[in-house]
Amino acid sequence: MNRARLLIFNAALGPLDYRVPDGMEVEPGSVVVAPLGPRQIVGIVWESERLPTNPVPDSKLRPLLGVLPVPPLRAELRRLIEWTAEYYCASLASVARMVLASGGALRGPATMTEYRLTGGMPERMTPQRQAAIEALEGEQATIRELASIAGVSEGVLRGLVNQGVLEPVEVDCDRPYPSARADFSAPELNPDQQEAAAQFVAAVEEGRFAPFLLDGVTGSGKTEVYFEAMGAAIAAGRQVLVLLPEIALTEAFLRRFEDRFGAAPVVWHSSLKSTERRRAWRAIAAGGAQVVVGARSALFLPYANLGLIVVDEAHEISFKQDEGVRYNARDVAVMRARFERIPVILASATPALESLQMAESGVYTKVDLADRFGGAQLPSIDILNLTEEKPERGRWLAPRLVAAMRERLERGEQSLLFLNRRGYAPLTLCRNCGFRFQCPNCSAWLVEHRLSRRLACHHCGHQTEPPALCPECGEPECLVACGPGVERIADEVAEVLPEARVAVATSDTLNSPEKAAEFVAKAEEQLIDVIVGTQLVTKGFHFPELTLVGVVDADLGLEGGDLRAAERTYQQIAQVSGRAGRGSKPGEVLIQTRHPEAPVIAALAAGDREAFYEAETEGRRHAGAPPFGRWAAIIVSSEDEAEAREAANRIGATRPQLDDVMILGPAPAPMALLRGRYRYRLLLNARRSAEVQKVIRDWLGALSFPQGVRVAVDIDPYSF
Ligand code: ADP
Numbered sequence: 001m002n003r004a005r006l007l008i009f010n011a012a013l014g015p016l017d018y019r020v021p022d023g024m025e026v027e028p029g030s031v032v033v034a035p036l037g038p039r040q041i042v043g044i045v046w047e048s049e050r051l052p053t054n055p056v057p058d059s060k061l062r063p064l065l066g067v068l069p070v071p072p073l074r075a076e077l078r079r080l081i082e083w084t085a086e087y088y089c090a091s092l093a094s095v096a097r098m099v100l101a102s103g104g105a106l107r108g109p110a111t112m113t114e115y116r117l118t119g120g121m122p123e124r125m126t127p128q129r130q131a132a133i134e135a136l137e138g139e140q141a142t143i144r145e146l147a148s149i150a151g152v153s154e155g156v157l158r159g160l161v162n163q164g165v166l167e168p169v170e171v172d173c174d175r176p177y178p179s180a181r182a183d184f185s186a187p188e189l190n191p192d193q194q195e196a197a198a199q200f201v202a203a204v205e206e207g208r209f210a211p212f213l214l215d216g217v218t219g220s221g222k223t224e225v226y227f228e229a230m231g232a233a234i235a236a237g238r239q240v241l242v243l244l245p246e247i248a249l250t251e252a253f254l255r256r257f258e259d260r261f262g263a264a265p266v267v268w269h270s271s272l273k274s275t276e277r278r279r280a281w282r283a284i285a286a287g288g289a290q291v292v293v294g295a296r297s298a299l300f301l302p303y304a305n306l307g308l309i310v311v312d313e314a315h316e317i318s319f320k321q322d323e324g325v326r327y328n329a330r331d332v333a334v335m336r337a338r339f340e341r342i343p344v345i346l347a348s349a350t351p352a353l354e355s356l357q358m359a360e361s362g363v364y365t366k367v368d369l370a371d372r373f374g375g376a377q378l379p380s381i382d383i384l385n386l387t388e389e390k391p392e393r394g395r396w397l398a399p400r401l402v403a404a405m406r407e408r409l410e411r412g413e414q415s416l417l418f419l420n421r422r423g424y425a426p427l428t429l430c431r432n433c434g435f436r437f438q439c440p441n442c443s444a445w446l447v448e449h450r451l452s453r454r455l456a457c458h459h460c461g462h463q464t465e466p467p468a469l470c471p472e473c474g475e476p477e478c479l480v481a482c483g484p485g486v487e488r489i490a491d492e493v494a495e496v497l498p499e500a501r502v503a504v505a506t507s508d509t510l511n512s513p514e515k516a517a518e519f520v521a522k523a524e525e526q527l528i529d530v531i532v533g534t535q536l537v538t539k540g541f542h543f544p545e546l547t548l549v550g551v552v553d554a555d556l557g558l559e560g561g562d563l564r565a566a567e568r569t570y571q572q573i574a575q576v577s578g579r580a581g582r583g584s585k586p587g588e589v590l591i592q593t594r595h596p597e598a599p600v601i602a603a604l605a606a607g608d609r610e611a612f613y614e615a616e617t618e619g620r621r622h623a624g625a626p627p628f629g630r631w632a633a634i635i636v637s638s639e640d641e642a643e644a645r646e647a648a649n650r651i652g653a654t655r656p657q658l659d660d661v662m663i664l665g666p667a668p669a670p671m672a673l674l675r676g677r678y679r680y681r682l683l684l685n686a687r688r689s690a691e692v693q694k695v696i697r698d699w700l701g702a703l704s705f706p707q708g709v710r711v712a713v714d715i716d717p718y719s720f
């Protein structure tokens with residue numbers, strides 16, 4: 001080959017052709033450096049029908065500059081990139097960027113320089129230097145990362161390097177990870193577990209595409225069962241990817257993994273340090289990383305030799321990416337397994353309706369674990385009707401729930417209160433004039449966080465200090481908190497059970513692996529009596545002394561325009577209920593609601609999952625909603641309101657007339673303002689058989705928009 005077509009990260013420039021100089025070896029998937037104007041860019045050699053031919057004659061082509069010393073992207077991964085771009089109406093470039101830019105991993109040598117404190121002091125101390133030295137205690141990272149940790153400029157830190165206060169440390173990004181052993185300490189599986197594991201192990205050993213839905217109640221030992229399949233893959237010398245919905249709390253999982261396989265897995269998520277990221281990326285590509293535990297982005301890594309994918313808590317919505325390439329990692333995982341010809345296990349106690357439907361139609365093999373391991377009983381579930389059993393004025397916990405918590409406290413057992421709302425109160429207003437604190441960048445109220453003394457937007461991160469006076473009427477001490485968040489519930493617990501030790505568990509309080517580990521350790525040692533938490537605590541934990549779960553507001557998730565609101569409510573409550581009574585003592589769940597008659601609440605109370613799924617299935621069938629029909633959204637946004645509206649109207653005016661696709665809108669999106677951008681939305685409801693992606697591509701491809709307008713396509717959206 002003396003001509004190479006490159007897929008580059010800039011979609012607007014499209015694919016570019018280059019000349020391959022004599023003596024340079026490239027093949028499809030090779031990662032190369034090429035000139036672009038005065039710059040150098042990285043690209044992937046790509047042979048594909050999806051990249052249109054380029055008419056530049058051979059003689060005009062510029063030569064490639066070099067090949068990067070990483071393995072070429074394998075055909076299986078290239079197919080995944082093409083499929084993802086095609087299915088989610090994204091550009092090849094933006095998908096390729098997820099694969100390659102995920103590391104800064106490519107450029108640069110295998111060693112990197114980090115810095116740490118020496119213990120010395122600068123000759124001249126300044127407030128900034130002082131602050132930096134305090135902030136960097138115990139840290140080691142690149143200058144850029146340290147600057148962001150300390151909140152000072154890189155210049156300040158360079159000064160400290162020159163003064164000998166910070167010293168360089170060479171980090172070898174190619175040092176190997178400890179190896180895992182398939183059978184380090186495997187437990188004896190019970191007969192149900194053995195039967196389930198045998199199916200997975202067979203598929204791993206045969207090395208064939210086999211999608212499984214592992215459907216087992218909480219505490220049935222799903223993890224132990226897929227560990228068995230992972231052991232088989234490790235024994236066969238192949239890599240395993242485990243996708244988890246929540247990386248904040250992986251610590252407990254990693255420890256469990258280490259106990260089972262004798263070595264910690266390689267972790268992959270967005271907040272890795274750059275040295276860790278580069279080391280992980282290289283080991284994954286070279287095959288040295290045997291097991292990778294990661295967030296959804298780990299799906300697009302260049303595994304040398306993947307043998308199994310596990311998606312744990314596969315129903316979780318955090319597998320859906322809502323910006324950039326809007327993909328659902330659960331679905332992409334199945335496609336990756338298909339291209340790699342390997343098994344994939346979707347594990348859940350409350351599978352998504354789509355997954356159950358795939359099992360019903362025979363595409364996925366369903367594997368059931370009906371009972372909790374070791375004879376532990378599922379908890380009893382009771383409804384607490386708030387219209388009859390009212391909490392005291394200004395309180396949120398009904399007397400019966402408080403009494404149940406008191407009983408646990410007296411018996412030395414633990415309680416968990418679940419409320420999916422961070423902070424102290426979801427809305428703050430002025431008692432005098434009615435002024436409400438709104439985010440300047442989003443259609444959302446600011447949420448009061450008392451622990452950190454902040455009013456914060458949960459959508460864009462905007463924060464301010466709560467003012468002493470109302471910004472509207474100037475009245476002092478007039479601000480009132482409306483409604484409860486977890487911090488407010490924790491305050492209430494402290495009032496009604498003063499001797500209880502209470503912990504708030506949310507992404508605010510457990511915002512680092514260390515804090516999460518500390519929380520788990522304290523709960524395990526029973527230094528905590530009552531945990532008040534968001535959905536962060538609904539999964540993964542195993543506290544044997546936790547015997548009571550209180551759902552503070554079961555109606556919360558049913559509000560709003562979410563297509564899957566009922567399903568999600570069912571999943572969350574079933575999941576958090578699963579934290580109760582996991583040891584030898586029976587568990588109890590109390591669900592506070594104003595709508596005990598709602599089908600989802602009634603099904604939870606009756607412990608009748610099938611009834612819920614049947615009713616939900618019927619509803620979806622009638623609405624032509626997934627899995628019977630499909631939805632897609634087109635979201636048009638701009639910082640300029642009129643510009644966004646005009647662009648949306650123009651898209652609306654050119655809509656195609658089709659029998660199998662109904663097109664609604666444009667209308668303001670539910671978050672009409674998000675991170676400073678005004679948003680309009682069109683919705684497509686299509687029959688299963690319709691070629692929605694092609695419809696959208698042809699339709700939008702014929703239009704062009706002003707610079708400031710962004711048009712995003714969301715296939716199979718979660719909320720709208
Ligand atoms: P799930 O993932 O279905 O919620 P887990 O795998 O976490 O269930 O298992 C629940 C508890 O039971 C864990 O403490 C686990 O270690 C234990 N367990 C499950 N299966 C076995 C087994 N075969 N032998 C010993 N302990 C087991």
Ligand code: ZN
Nearest residue numbers: 439442457460
């Ligand atoms: Zn905001």
